[in-house]
Structures are given as structure tokens and as C-alpha cells.
Amino acid sequence: MPEKxxxxxxxxxxxxxxxxxxxxTTVVADTLARFHRSMGRDVFFLTGTDEHGDKIAxxxxxxxxxxxxxxxxxxxxxxxxxxxxxxSNDHFIRTTDDYHIAFVREVLQRVYxxxxxxxxxxxxxxxxxxxxxxxxxELVDGKCPDHETEPVWIKEENYFFRMGxxxxxxxxHIHENPGFITPSGYKNEVLGLLREPLEDLCISRPKSRLSxxxxxxxxxxxxxxxxxxxxLNYLSGLSHVKGAERDAYWRHAHHLIAKDIVKPHAxxxxxxxxxxxxxxxxxxxxxGYWNMGESKMSKSLGNVIRPLEMRERFGLDGFRYFxxxxxxxxxxxSFTEDAFIARFNADLSNGLxxxxxxxxxxxxxxFDGELQPVAGELEGLDxxxxxxxxTAETKAKEHLAVLAFHLALEEIWRAIAACDxxxxxxxxxxxxxxxxxxxxxxxxxxxxxxxxxxxxxLIEPLMPETAVRISELLGSDPGxxxxxxxxxGKSFAxxxxxxKPAPLFPRIEIES
Ligand SMILES: [Zn+2]
Numbered sequence: 001m002p003e004k005x006x007x008x009x010x011x012x013x014x015x016x017x018x019x020x021x022x023x024x025t026t027v028v029a030d031t032l033a034r035f036h037r038s039m040g041r042d043v044f045f046l047t048g049t050d051e052h053g054d055k056i057a058x059x060x061x062x063x064x065x066x067x068x069x070x071x072x073x074x075x076x077x078x079x080x081x082x083x084x085x086x087x088s089n090d091h092f093i094r095t096t097d098d099y100h101i102a103f104v105r106e107v108l109q110r111v112y113x114x115x116x117x118x119x120x121x122x123x124x125x126x127x128x129x130x131x132x133x134x135x136x137x138e139l140v141d142g143k144c145p146d147h148e149t150e151p152v153w154i155k156e157e158n159y160f161f162r163m164g165x166x167x168x169x170x171x172x173h174i175h176e177n178p179g180f181i182t183p184s185g186y187k188n189e190v191l192g193l194l195r196e197p198l199e200d201l202c203i204s205r206p207k208s209r210l211s212x213x214x215x216x217x218x219x220x221x222x223x224x225x226x227x228x229x230x231x232l233n234y235l236s237g238l239s240h241v242k243g244a245e246r247d248a249y250w251r252h253a254h255h256l257i258a259k260d261i262v263k264p265h266a267x268x269x270x271x272x273x274x275x276x277x278x279x280x281x282x283x284x285x286x287x288g289y290w291n292m293g294e295s296k297m298s299k300s301l302g303n304v305i306r307p308l309e310m311r312e313r314f315g316l317d318g319f320r321y322f323x324x325x326x327x328x329x330x331x332x333x334s335f336t337e338d339a340f341i342a343r344f345n346a347d348l349s350n351g352l353x354x355x356x357x358x359x360x361x362x363x364x365x366x367f368d369g370e371l372q373p374v375a376g377e378l379e380g381l382d383x384x385x386x387x388x389x390x391t392a393e394t395k396a397k398e399h400l401a402v403l404a405f406h407l408a409l410e411e412i413w414r415a416i417a418a419c420d421x422x423x424x425x426x427x428x429x430x431x432x433x434x435x436x437x438x439x440x441x442x443x444x445x446x447x448x449x450x451x452x453x454x455x456x457x458l459i460e461p462l463m464p465e466t467a468v469r470i471s472e473l474l475g476s477d478p479g480x481x482x483x484x485x486x487x488x489g490k491s492f493a494x495x496x497x498x499x500k501p502a503p504l505f506p507r508i509e510i511e512s
Contacts (some may be wrong), residue, residue: 001042002040002041002271003042003250003252004041004044004245004248004249004251004252005036005038005041005042005043005044005252005254006043006044006045006046006238006249006250006252006253006254007029007032007033007036007043007044007045007046007254007256008029008045008046008047008253008254008255008256009022009025009026009029009046009047009104009256009257010025010050010255010256010257010258010261011047011048011049011050011093011094011095011230011233012047012048012049012050012069012078013049013050013053013055013056014049014050014051014056014071014074014075014078015055015056015059015074015076017077017078017306018077018078018081018082018306018307018308019304019305020304020305020335021258021289021290022078022288022307022325023085023305023307023319023323024258024287024290024327025256025257025258025287025322026047026085026087027079027081027087027320027324027401028256028287028323028324028329028405029045029047029089029256030045030087030088030089030402031320031324031400031405031461031462032254032256032373032461033045033088033089033401034088034460034461034464035397035400035401035461037088037482038460038461038481038482039397041245042091044091044238044241044242044249045088045089045090045091046089046091046092046093046233046234046238046311047078047079047082047087047089047092047093048075048078048091048092048093048094048095048233048237049071049074049075049079049092049093049094049095050095050226050229050230050233051067051071051075051094051095051096052095052096052212052213052214052223052224052226052229052230053210053212053213053226054131054205054210054212055128055129055131055132056070056071056212056293057210057211057212058128058417060212063362067212069436069442071094073098075094075096077311078092079092080115081167081308084308084311085307085308085311085316086094086464086465087331088464090240091231091237091240092240093236093237093240095105095214095229095230095233097100097236097240099236099239099240100232100233100236100237100240101130101190101214103235103236103239103240104123104214104224104228104229104232104236105214105215105216105217106217106277107272108203108216108217108218108224108228109217109218109234110276110277110424111161111272111275111276111462112159112217112218112350114275115162116161116162116164116165117159117160117161117162117203118159118160118200119158119159119160119219119301120157120158120159120160120200121155121156121157121158122155122156122157122158122160122202123153123154123155123156124153124154124155125139125152125153126151126152126153126154127144127146127147127149127150127151128152129144129146129147129149130144130146130147131226131261133154133202134151137196139151156206156209156313157206157502158202158203158204158206158222159203159204159216159219159222160200160201160202160203161200161201161203161228161271161272161275162200162275163198163199163200163201163268163271164197164198164199164200164265165271165275166270166271166274166275167194167197167198167271168193169226169274170267170270170271170274171191171194173280174187174190174191174194179281179282179283180280180282180284181262181266181283181284181286182284182285182286182330182403183329183330185283185330186259186262186284186286186330189256189262190262190263190266190267193263193266193267194267194301196269198267199212201227201228201268201271202225203224203225203227203228204216204219204224204225205221205222205223205225206221206222207220207221207222207223208221210223212221213225213226213229214229222374227264227268228268228272231264231265231268231269231272232272234253234255234269234281235250235278238250238253240343243357247279250278250279250281251279251282252282253281253282253283254281254282254283254284254285254308255283255284255285256285256287257284257285257286257287258286258287258288258289259286259287259288259289260289262284262286265284266284268384269281285329285403286330286409287327287329288330288332289332290327290332290333290334290335291332291333292334292335292336293332301324305335307319311391314344314381314508315463315465315505316465317463317465317466318348318505320462321343321347321348321409321462321507322335322339322340322343322344322462324405324406324409324462325343325347325405325406325409325410326339326343326406327405327406328404328406329403329404329405329406330403339511341508344505345507346510347413348504348505349505349506349507349508350507351413351417352413352414352416352455352466352504352505353503353504353505353506355416355419355420355452356452356470356473356501356504357501357502357503357504358420358423358501359445359449360473360498360499360500360501361501362428362429362432362445363445363449363498364498364500364501365432366428366432366438366441366442366445367445368440368507369497370495370496370497371442371445371446371449371492371496371497371498371500371501372439372441372442372443372445372446373442373443373446374443374446374447374488374489374490375443377489378447378488378489381422381425381426382443382444382447382489383487384418384422385418385419385422385451386447386450386451386488388414388415388418389418389451389454389455389458390485391411391414391415392411392412392414392415392458393454393457393458393485394413395407395408395482396408396409396411396412396458399411400461408462409462412455412458412459412462415451415454415455415458416455419448419451422444422451423448426444428441428444428445430446433512443489446489446492447488447489449474449492449498450486450488450489450491450492452470452474453470453471453474453476453486453491454485454488456468456470456471456474456478456481457481457482459487460481460482466504467481467482468481469504470504472497472499472501473501473502474498475496475499476497477490477496
């Protein structure tokens with residue numbers, strides 16, 4: 001039985017269309033899902049949309065439509081964006097789906113019956129933009145730091161979840177399971193939060209104020225507050241698709257999030273799980289923010305990076321490459337047009353793209369596209385090049401297993417650079433001119449064909465479209481990208497032909 005593993009992105013709130021932040025988390029989850037599939041694991045990958053709450057109700061009203069209609073539209077944009085981008089999620093959940101609503105109500109009822117939810121009064125300063133209460137010390141000049149508006153005083157009766165009942169148990173779990181929250185900086189942040197006694201979590205809104213939500217099963221004049229509803233998607237979506245197999249995946253659940261939602265995921269969610277009698281997830285992986293560069297973005301890219309526009313202009317893999325290569329997972333990074341173009345031109349146009357077209361051109365010019373046989377075992381420089389790829393594969397896998405995507409790509413690009421060096425040292429372009437050296441020239445091009453096939457295998461989780469494209473150009477089956485490494489020098493059948501070169505990453509010319 002293949003080992004089961006489960007990856008999630010947050011469900012995205014339908015108050016904005018997909019932008020850079022959403023895309024990064026989704027690309028990371030997709031890369032991990034593809035990597036673990038290529039390692040033979042049974043992967044379940046979930047993404048989706050979070051659709052209840054004040055903000056959605058308000059925006060819908062401003063637009064003059066029903067909340068559900070509004071949510072349908074934005075949720076549809078997320079779903080189709082990920083489809084167009086080839087994201088390999090196994091299911092797309094919406095918090096307005098019937099099975100999710102039923103699941104949330106069932107859990108609420110259970111936690112209520114065992115006494116972890118109670119009815120009480122609460123008064124506080126509330127920002128409607130943030131949909132939360134603010135303590136005075138959190139306000140800047142009496143205003144919400146995000147919205148720069150004065151919060152309104154609200155006093156109302158609500159339902160509260162006794163998070164504190166599970167604080168000790170959560171603390172113990174974090175100490176006993178070092179990989180529970182990664183990177184460790186975020187774990188320390190959570191341990192800091194847990195140094196103070198946890199306040200009870202308000203989990204409801206009266207219907208008189210908000211009706212766009214899941215009705216509480218034990219009081220129909222209230223709806224559930226967003227987090228208790230949203231976080232349960234990770235179990236409801238899995239249960240819906242995998243049924244009885246749910247627990248086998250859940251034991252290996254990996255959540256991917258940005259650092260702004262650490263507290264709900266590392267504190268609210270585990271205490272909800274403990275109260276509801278579910279085991280805790282395996283790991284929470286937290287990434288940093290993309291800053292939009294120091295300098296003003298030029299008009300051509302704009303200030304909002306949209307995945308479909310990036311795909312249209314540069315191809316999706318150029319964008320994926322930049323996101324995975326320029327951010328160390330967990331740290332902040334910055335996105336500037338200059339950095340994107342420099343990276344694209346250097347590593348993709350001049351690096352990988354140039355190598356592929358150079359090898360295919362030589363193969364066509366010297367041998368009419370037909371791969372020549374390699375006599376005997378690989379030796380000398382041929383063997384060294386093969387070894388460079390074996391090393392890159394081992395190291396890249398180690399890095400991917402711990403979400404060090406930038407280091408995995410560095411290793412693979414080291415092997416690609418070794419190909420360029422190999423071409424210079426073996427000089428097939430000279431050998432071809434001398435009759436007695438032609439066979440050796442053919443061998444060299446065959447070895448380079450092996451190197452390109454190996455490259456396609458290595459980049460598949462990170463740059464899936466390019467992996468398929470390279471396989472097709474080599475005339476090999478893209479469906480076999482994750483099959484065991486074929487033996488170099490012996491893997492192409494006699495008479496095998498490669499395609500004529502086609503540009504993979506046309507150089508981006510800078511507009512002046
Ligand atoms: Zn606010």
C-alpha cells in the first residue's frame with residue numbers, strides 16, 4: 001500500500017480575486033503534491049474558497065447581488081484560475097457546500113454537548129473590515145491599523161468556545177512534536193502566544209447582525225463565526241471525498257499557509273480538533289510575504305500580480321520558477337519586475353531554454369534528428385555528467401522533502417550548467433566535421449539527450465509544463481516522467497528521433 005499524504009492550501013476568502021499571495025501558496029502545495037506523487041505516494045491535495053462572513057455580505061450588498069451569487073462568481077474565478085494554471089488539486093471545497101455545512105453543524109453540536117461551548121456576553125471595539133474585536137493596545141490612534149477606521153463598540157450575547165481547556169494539551173503536543181509548526185521561528189511565535197492563558201473564542205454572530213453563515217445547530221438565532229466554519233474544511237473536504245479512508249490521510253496532513261494566519265491555524269484549529277476528538281494534523285508549514293519591491297512597479301506588470309496575466313505574458317512555468325527560486329520558504333521576499341526579468345532571462349532563456357535548443361539543433365544539423373548509439377559503458381566526461389545529475393537528483397529530493405524549493409532548483413541548475421561545460425569540453429561541433437570523429441560526436445549528443453530527459457524528470461514537480469514540453473521535444477513519453485531513471489546511453493531505442501528545436505523561454509526584452 002502506498003503511503004498516504006495530504007496537502008492543503010488555506011481556503012481563500014472570496015473578497016478578492018487570485019493574486020500573488022494566493023498563487024504562491026497554491027504553487028507550493030502543487031509542487032509538494034507532485035513531488036510526493038512522483039515518489040510513489042498516495043497524495044490528496046485540497047484547495048477551495050471560504051465564503052461566509054460580514055465582508056462578503058457587505059460586498060454583495062454593495063454590488064446589489066445575493067451573497068451566494070457573489071460567492072459563486074469569485075469562487076468560480078479561483079477554481080478556473082487554478083484549472084487553467086494546471087494546479088493538480090484533487091478536490092475544490094466551498095464552505096457553502098452542503099456536506100461542509102452538515103459537517104460543521106455536527107462538530108458544533110458535539111462540542112456544545114460536552115460543555116466546551118457556552119453562552120455569554122461580550123463587549124468590545126469591533127472593526128467590520130477585519131471582522132474582529134480589537135484590544136485598545138492593538139489600535140493605532142484609536143483606529144484599526146489595517147483599515148485606518150475607528151472600530152465601533154459592540155456589546156452582545158454570543159457563544160464562546162473554551163480554548164483554554166486544551167491549552168496544556170496543545171503545549172505538550174508542540175514540545176513533543178518538533179515538526180508540528182515549521183519553520184521553527186513560527187513555532188516560537190506560537191509558544192509565545194501560549195505563555196498567556198488563552199481567552200475564550202467567540203464563535204457566533206447574532207442573525208440580527210449577520211445572516212450570511214452556518215446556523216448554529218443548538219440556536220437558530222445565531223450563525224457560526226468564520227474561523228470555526230472555515231478551519232473545519234480541512235476535514236469536511238477530506239471526509240467528503242475519501243470517506244472511510246479519511247483518517248489514514250489525516251494522520252499525514254500538511255497545512256500550507258502564509259504567516260498572517262498562524263494563530264488561527266496553530267491555536268484555534270488544534271484546540272477545536274482536540275475538543276472535537278480528532279487527532280491533530282501532522283505539520284503546519286508557514287511562509288513569509290512577498291513584498292512588491294522597493295521601487296514602484298512599472299506600468300507593464302502593475303501593482304497586482306495576477307496569475308493568468310503572468311501565464312499569458314511569460315508562460316506559467318517562468319512565473320512558478322521565479323516564485324520557487326526567489327523565496328526561501330518561511331522568509332519574506334520581494335517581487336520586482338527587474339528581478340523577475342533578470343531571473344527569467346539568465347536561468348530560463350539563457351540557461352535551460354538555450355541548452356535544449358542547442359542540443360536539438362546540433363542533433364538535426366549533424367544527424368538529421370536521429371540519436372546515434374553509445375558504444376559500451378559511459379566513461380570519462382560522459383560518466384561525470386551522468387554523475388552530476390544523479391547527485392542533483394539526490395540533493396533536490398532532500399531539499400524538496402523539507403520545502404527548500406530554492407535549493408532544489410539550485411541543485412538542478414548546477415547540473416544544467418554542467419551540460420554547458422560538457423558541450424564546451426567535448427566540442428561535438430568540431431568532431432562532426434571529421435569523418436573518423438563523427439561517431440564520437442553522435443555519442444556526445446546522445447548523452448546530452450539523456451541529460452535533457454533527466455532534467456525533465458527533475459523539474460516536473462516544480463515546472464510541470466516545461467517537463468512535458470522537453471519530453472515531447474525529445475520524442476519520449478511525458479507520461480513516464482516519474483518512472484525509474486532510465487540508464488544513460490541505453491534508454492533511447494535505435495533510430496529514435498528528436499523534434500526540431502522550439503523556443504521554451506523566449507527572452508524578455510526590456511521596454512525602454
Ligand atoms: Zn480593520
